[in-house]
Amino acid sequence: MTFEALDQAHRRKWAAVLAATMRLTRDFDAAEDAVQEAFESALVVWQRDGVPPNPGGWLTTTAKRKALDRMRRADLLARKLPLLVVPEEPGEVIPDQRLRLIFMCCHPALSLNARVALTLRLVCGLPTSEIAHVFLVPQATMAARLTTAKKKIRAAGIPFQVPDDLTSRLPAVLAVVYLVYTAGSVDRAVELASLLASLLxxxxxxxxxxxxxxxxxxxxxxxxxxxxxxxxxxxxxxxxxxxxxxxxxxxxxxxxxxxxxxxxxxxxxxxxxxxxxxxxDWPQILALYDELVAVYPSATAALGRAVALAEIHGPAAGLAEADRLSVDLSQYYLLPAARAEFLRALGRVDEAASADLEAAALAPTAAEAAFFDSRARA
Incomplete structure (x- = not known):
């Protein structure tokens, strides 16, 4: 029961707890460390005393207390005293702290990739390894990107406040929610997208x-x-x-x-x-993919187009398109998975099996890896 409650609190309350703690520390790393410690404390205290009636409030209070303890230990309390009570902005534009934190993270001074990665880390609490998988880069590369983004925020003195023109940061915010969706957290993406749609x-x-x-x-x-x-x-x-x-x-x-x-x-x-x-309606889907790659020229969209192309013009056409994407999607498991389908339809079963084994090696979950492995051996 404790682990289930803690997991639910992490999914639903992480961003709100972090946002409240950041209003106290005004520092990403300090706030994140304090929130992590609060969740670690909850694991011990909730098992001993039971889950509190208001888990989010308990975590927020604990995180703030731990942040203050850190500030005292660093002899920074005197300098931080004016920030201990931060009033809400009058007529707050964004009522939900998760969306508020997303807009704060999506500052135009940061690159789009940095905004997305930083928000996935801070708003959704995703570990660096999962964010690296979303971006199809090694974990060390993503860790360096996150560190660089945080350093730029501190060096540039980027303020964490709601922008007057929300639409200027909307593309980055939408990218964040979409990447949460593609990472497999569909229920979390639905919740964030619903909140955003009610706002804009x-x-x-x-x-x-x-x-x-x-x-x-x-x-x-x-x-x-x-x-x-x-x-x-x-x-x-x-x-x-x-x-x-x-x-x-x-x-x-x-x-x-x-x-x-x-x-x-x-x-x-x-x-x-x-x-x-x-x-x-594959012809209509292919027409939409043509439009999609025109307005959003991404390799993953091109792979979807290859599948639609194969359904209309045959597996050889799909395979040619997929092979053209081999460099851009070398770490994306659905590329060899699609190639396996095309190769199998062409009767090239040995090559199809090799492609399935490659998909199994790149698959993000054990279940998907097992599926491709069994298909390769069938």
């Missing part, structure tokens, strides 16, 4: 919300007995069709803006509304 109901925000909701609506069919199930083999009766229907109006509103999240939501909607895999 712009087309791209609605597109992102529709995308993650459509993904969540199909989640129940993605795994059976812990094993991943390809889209073509999924039991579509397990999909939440009511949730899918409720997300479709969001897609329509989002497409008025024509941004990358709106286009991805439209692709997801076509998959979600097809009665069977064979009924999928």
């Amino acid at each position: 109901p712009l087309p791209e925000v609605l597109g992102l919300l529709a995308l993650v909701r459509l993904s969540e609506a199909r989640a129940a069919a993605r795994f059976v007995d812990g094993k991943p199930v390809p889209l073509a083999a999924q039991d579509r009766s397990l999909w939440d069709h009511e949730a899918i229907a409720s997300a479709l109006p969001l897609v329509e509103k989002a497409l008025r803006g024509g941004g990358p999240y709106a286009v991805q939501a439209a692709i997801a909607a076509l998959h979600a509304t097809a009665a069977t895999y064979e009924d999928t």
Whole structure:
């Protein structure tokens, strides 16, 4: 019970506790260390005394106390006294501290990658190893990027305040929520996207919300007995069709803006509304991928286009496109997984098995690794 409560508190309260502690310390590292210590204390105290009625309040109080202890030990209390009580800004624009912290982290002085990585670390509490996997870079590289971003914040004296023009930081904020989604924390991404949509109901925000909701609506069919199930083999009766229907109006509103999240939501909607895999409107999906790579030229979008291309023009066309992406996606497990499908369809089973083993070696979870390994040996 204690571990479950602590895990839930970490997922739901990490950012709020960190934001409150940062208002006291005005320092990323000091606040993060104090919050980490608070969660470590909770593991001991909650097991001994039981989970408190207000876990978030307990963690916030403990984190602030530990931050003050650190400041006293460093003989900085006198200098920090004016900051011990930080009043809320009048007419606070962002009511949820998680979104407030995201906007704070997404300062334009930082590169987009730095903003995203820093927010994933501080807002979502993701470990450096998971963030490195999201960015497809080694853990040491990501650790260096996070350190550099924090140093730049301190050196430049970047203020942590809500910007007057929220839309100026919106692309970075959307990127953060989307990466939380692609990292596998779909429920957390849905929550953040919903909060953001209530704050700024712009087309791209609605597109992102529709995308993650459509993904969540199909989640129940993605795994059976812990094993991943390809889209073509999924039991579509397990999909939440009511949730899918409720997300479709969001897609329509989002497409008025024509941004990358709106286009991805439209692709997801076509998959979600097809009665069977064979009924999928692949020509329309390919047209949307063409539009997506035009407005958002990413290698992962190009890989999705390769799959759609193979469905229309055959596996050889898909394989040629996938091979063209081999350098950009050398550490992305879905590239060899897609290549394996194309090679198997072409009858090149030995090469397909090798590609599946490569996908297994790169897979982010043990279940997916086991799936590709078993497919290679079948």
